[in-house]
Amino acid sequence: MERFAEVPDQYDPDTVEERVFDYWDEIDAYERTVEHRADGEDYFFVDGPPYTSGAAHMGTTWNKTLKDAYIRYLRMCGYDVTDRPGYDMHGLPIETKVEEQLDFENKKDIEAFGMENFIEECKSFAEEQLAGLQEDFESFGVWMDWEDPYRTVSPEYMEAAWWGFEQAHERGLVEQGMRSITQCPRCETAIAKNEVEYHQVEDPSIYVKFDLADREGSLVVWTTTPWTVPANTFVAVGGDVTYAKVRVERDGDEEVLYLASDVVEEVVQKGGYDGYTVESELSGEEMVGWGYDHPLADAVPDHPDFDGALQVYTADYVEVDRTGLVHSAPGHGEEDFQRGRELGLDIFCPVDGDGTYGDSAGRYAGSFVRDANEDIRADLDEKGLLLADETYVHDYGQCWRCDTDIVQIVTDQWFITVSDIKDELLENIDDSEWYPAEARDSRFRKFVENSPDWNVSRQRYWGIPIPIWTPEDWDGSMEEALVFGTREELAEAVDQDVDPDALDLHRPTVDDLTVTRDGTTYSRVPDVFDVWLDSSVASWGTLDYPSDGSRFDDLWPADLIMEAHDQTRGWFWSQLGMGTAALGEVPYEQVLMHGYANMPDGRGMSKSKGITVEPGEVIAQHGADPMRLFLLSRNPQGEDMRFSWEETEAMQRRLNILWNVFRFPLPYMRMDGFSPDGVSLADVRDDLETVDEWVLSRLQSVEAEMADHWAEFRQDRALDALLSFVVDDVSRFYVQAVRERMWKEEDDPSKTAAYATLYHVLREVTALLAPYAPLVAEEVYGNLTGEAGHPTVHMCDWPEADAGWRDDRLEEDVRRLREVEEAGAEARQQAERSLRWPVTRVVVVADDERTVDAVDRHRPLLRERLNAETIELVEPGEDWGEVTYSARADMSVLGPAFGGDAADVMNALNEAEVDEQSLGALERAVADATGMTVDLTDEMIEFETNTPPEVSGVEFGGGVVYVDTALTEAIEREGYAREVVRRLQEMRKALDLDIEAEVRVAIAVDDDRVATLVRDREGYIAEEVRVAGFVDDDELDTPHRERFEDVEGVALELAIEPVAAPPASD
RNA sequence: GGGCCAAUAGCUCAGUCAGGUAUGAGCGCUCGGCUGAUAACCGGGAGGUCACCGGUUCAAAUCCGGUUUGGCCCA
Structure with a gap:
């Protein structure tokens, strides 16, 4: 890029993006930046892999933008940062999407289509989505290793999962066991509890009488799942709850019911009885051991009737609600299951994975459980056991992928028994620093404390096959099972001849492999891993460990991960669990936990409901850099952000201000052939003026402040500091203050000093901006440095504050001077005296010594800023005699x-x-x-x-500023001259003249006295407007003339003509 | 149903941990100014029951309890 080349008037994100993307490609900017830091200290960042089932939404965009900003920042700080992106490509969500595409109803369709074909479809679906995501990420300038992402479907990655699982197994943390799980009967697999969504459904609500075996009467239970009654194994009571023996009567018939005392009235009414008497009361404890008859004994001959079944037990899940007696089926409900286990009861579950009853369900065998509700109610009614039959609307869980009502059943699943290492998990938590810290100590810790064993098995296809081979007639002991951690181990062990390097670990390839030892054949368990296990091994999967052992020892564990707060129970947890189970350590040292991207009105975004702001649209509207600036200006620690179009637009405007600041000096520097390489700050140190020293000091302060914020993971605050420096200090103050110096025609040390200062400030600012707005920073940097800088701004070192340029006293002085200036400007405005007109004096009545010092030290600067001939200072305690x-x-x-x-x-x-x-x-x-x-x-x-006439005063933080606007001839001379200059400049501009082009000018003033005053200043006017000669009006035959009727009380007419022929307009 | 977090100007947010006049900030709005950075820039002004109810305190945006609304997690 050519140094100090002409740039467009306006910051246009689109063209900047286009140019910079091309430029990056052309020079391999990313590769060279990575290479540039190859010898730096290692920094192991691990990317939480997005799931490949859709385009990048605003949340993903925020996440990747944060990652990109921190990676760029760390690189600039000298680190050799691992930046391998990852993609989470297995799992049920993709399977169901593919099923939809292929119009499949259930697993049978998949089997008919062929597992191998189906898996191929899943793979290509995931690949397509990956390509789309990657394109999205690149569109807003994210620099990661796009050529070589880690993919959870690659053999190396799958092996990383196998290896981790094997490690856990070797620590004795893997077991098969029965668990009550949430099963999707359509997907025919267990789904994680956090994959269950809750919606309101209408269910039966029945009160059932369980006839007591050894005494008169029946227990009354309530349930909304009649289909679980066949599996009833016991009835639970609250030990301390008071129950009543109630004799009820209807149509002359009497019966005895047992239920909680507090609900007698209610239940009797529901049962439609004519009257009742409470015969006695007793505690739940007293009922323990009572036997009863299974209500569906005839219909379900295999019903539980083993030792200990069909009795009353206490349980802590009993509430005095409905009847106070709880129908308990350890074959279904999770609590029932746990209590059943405690009580040593056998588990009876007559329901299969597809939600239909098996043979053990007797009369109901073959029917879908929810369909069987009707029959069961009818059967209970026929036996006179249905006390009340109603419906009930409540929240019930559905499968998040296909909306099918889940069923709670007990099946054999594979577990990593993290509850065995809970203490270790809790200890390991402390080895990681979280930002914000509270998230770790409140939510995360609480979650870990309550975490159950991790069910890692799924009865599906598109996933990492579980690497367990069990012998025929396996007794369930893990000592008998074979667990493989690598392809090589597997290849060596199996009966078939396989090449470990060519082995695709997916189903069905591995399903056919068998192992024979001592005459016993081992075959693989058919399940695949829960997809959460895939990403849980990312910290070594990123390194292709164990198949490539070259980097693990140096890098692991991760220095930093960053994800949204939903990952507390997701990836933050799964990595802790897996890392601890496999390696005994938490696999990350620092966690930056950010929030969610919400709609401008605060609602959550939802693609399915069409409530989204699409990143692509934002980029099209305002550009990638402004979008990034917006996202990076939000607190990244835990708080949700609301997307804001207005704020994004504001960021675009701020970049435009930066753009203006940057292009302002270019014409002058070009004209003067300013060469920053030959003129360092140190070279011009003696020529620096106060404002130069000030802006350089401010730059150091901003750099120091930004460093603190970045270190605390508050890039938003660092950005605030940077942008307010650019807008407030550089644009509004410094540039205003140096304009006149830059207009000077002749060579001048002060001008050179200003060039060197502004150049230095701008170059550092582009570096400071680079992590936030990498595209525009590149463009500006390239223009400023040409061939003399790095090929890309992203190779720059992060600017560090240089104490040698810092002057806190000066910064404080100027802060106060700016207050004085503001008050002075306001006073001028009140007196209706514009800044173009000098004033004889400005009087600062100071309240404190600090203000006195500031004003006293910088009178010339203040004179210049306020266009005043003198500055008078009245010290605290003194009165200004004139008020x-x-x-x-x-x-x-x-x-x-x-x-x-x-x-x-x-x-x-x-x-x-x-x-x-x-x-x-x-x-x-x-x-x-x-x-x-x-x-x-x-x-x-x-x-x-x-105040005296013509003096107006305005208060400020440190006192009062008075401006004396009384006119003198000298002031009028200057004022009118400047009025003329300004108008001539405007006319020059309208002619589109080159800055250096000379003109001839005619000035006609309708007032003789003023005409003379203006003529006195022709020299000044000539210099400012580049006038080659003043001529009489009638000598100038030009259309470029203008009449001004009222310029501070006089009328004047100006005419202007370029000396040479006007340049062809372009 | 339970846990965690949030609510301050039209908008986006500081301030809340360590109670002490909201000179709150930027943007937007509005009035005025400036004019070789000019679709930029500067100044003035309007704009707040600090979500609501109650408590502690001389004093509460800030601490405590409850409510409402939103977000996340869990059931």
Whole structure:
């Protein structure tokens, strides 16, 4: 890129993006930046892999933008950062999408289509989605190793999962066991509890009588799942709950019911009884051991009737609600299962994985459980056991992928028994730093404390096959099972001849492999891993460990991961669990936990509901850099963000200001052939003026502040500091202050010093901006440095504050001076005297010594900024002799206080003029005027300051600024000359003249006195406007003339003509 | 149903941990100014029941309890 080349007037994100993307390609900017840091200290960042089932939404975009910013920042700090992106490509969500595409209903369709074909379809679906995501990420400038992402479907990655699982197994943390699980009957697999979504459904609500075996009467239970009654094994009571023996009566028939005392009335009513009597009360404890008859004994001959079944037990899940007696089926409900286990009861589950009853369900065998509800109710009714039959609307779980109502059943599943290492998990938590810290200590810790064993098996196809081979007639002991951790181990062991390097670990390839030992044949268990296990091994999967052992020892564990807060129970947890199970350590050292991307109105985004803001649209509207700036300006620690179009647009405007600041000096530097390489800051140190020193000091302060914020993972605060420096300090103050120096034609050390200063500031700013807005930073940097800099701004070192340029006193001085200046500008405005016109004097009445020092040290600067001939300073405690104070009386207070004298006092007060702002002075003035001695209070009056005519004053934080706008001939001379200059400049501009082009000018002023004043300043006008000659109006035959009727009271006419022929307009 | 987090100007947010006048910030709006950075820039102004209810305190946006709304997680 050519140095100081001409740039467009306006920052246009689109063209900048286009150019920079091409440029990056052309010079291999990413590769060279990575190479540039190859010898740096290792920094192991691990990318949480997005799931490949859709385009990048705003949340993913925020996440990747944060990652990109931190990776760029760390690189600039010198680190050799691991930046391998990852993609999570297995799992049920993809299977169901493919099933939809292929119009499949259930597993049978898949089997008919062929498992291998189906898996191929899943693979190509995931590949397509990966390509789309990757394109999205690149579209907003994310630099990661796109050529070589880790993919959970690659043999190396799958092997990483196998290896981790094998390690866990070797620690004795793998077991098969029965568990009550949430099963999707359509997908025919267990799904994780966090994959269950809850919606309201209407279910049966039945009250059933369980006839007692050894005594009169029946237990009344309530359930919304009649289909679980066949599996009823016991009835649970609360040990401390009071139950009642109730004799009820209907149509002359009597019966005895047992239920909680508190609900007798309610249940009797539901049962439609005519009346009841409570015969006795007893505690739940007293009922323990009572036997009862299974209500569906005839229909389900295989029903539980083993030792200990069909009895009353206590359980802590009992609530006095409905009947206070809980139908318990350890073959279904999770709590029932746990209690059943505790009680040593056998587990009876007559329901298969597809939600239909098996043979053990007797009469109901073959029917779908929810369809069987009707029959069961009818059968219970027929036996007279249905006390009440209603419906009930409640939240019930559905499969997140296909919306099918889940069923709770007990099946054999594979587990990593993390509950065995809970203490270790909790200890390991402390080895990681979280930002924000509270997230770790509240939510995460609580979750880990309550985490159950991890069910890692799924009865599906598209996943990493579980690497367990079991012998025929396996007894369930893990010692008998074979677990393989690598392809090589497997290839060596199996009966078939396989090449480990060519082995695809997916089903069905591995399903056919068998192992024979001592005459026993081992075959693989058919399940695949829960997809959460895939990403849980990312910290070594990223390194292709164990198949490639070259980097693991140096890098592992991860230095940093960053994801949204939903990953607390997701990836943050799964990595802790897997890392601890396999390696005994938490696999990450720092966690940056950010929030969710919400809609501008605060609602969550939802693609299915069409409530989204699409990143692509934002980029099209405002550009990638402005979008990134917006995302990076949000607190990244735990808090959700609301997307804001307005704020994104504001970021675009701020970049435009930066763009203007950057292009402002270019024409001058070009014209003067300024060469930054030959002129360092140190070279011009002696020529620096106060504003230069100030802006350089501010730069150091900003750099120091930004460093602190970045270290605390608050890039948003660092960005604030940077942008307010650019907008407030550089654009609004520094550039304004140096404009005149840059306009100077001749060579001038002060001008060179300003060039060197601004150049330095801009170059550092581009580096500071690079992690945030990598595209525009590149463009600006390239233009500033040309061939002399790095090929890309992203190879720069992160600018560090240089104490040698820092001057806190000066910064504080200027801060105060800017307050004085603002007040002065306001005072001018009140006096209607524009800044173009000098004023004779500005008087600063200071309240404190610090302000005095600031003003005193920088009188010339303040004179220049306020266009004042002199600055007068009145120190604290001194009065400026030229103001007096008067009072405005408040009659509503004076009246009650002074009665009949009030009017006189008021007049005296209003007319008083005193030298100091005190009640005492006013009291004396009143005494002088009226002869009365009065006690005044603050409430009675309001002080007013009286300034001399033509002086106006405005208060500021450190005092009052007075501006004396009285005119003198010298001021008029200067003022009118500047009016003329300004108008001529405007006319030059309208002609589109080159900055250096010379003109001839005619000036006609309708007032002789003013005409003479202007003529006195022709030299100045000539210099400012590049006038080659002043001529009489009639000598100038030009269409470029303009008449101004009222310029500070006079009319004037200006004509202008370029000396050479005007340049062809382009 | 339970846990965690949030609610401050029209908008986006500081301030809340360590209670002490909201000179709150930027953007937007509005009035004025400037004019070789000019679709930029500068100044003035309007704009707040600090979500609601209650408590502690001389004093609460800030601490405590509850409610509402939103987000996430869990059931």
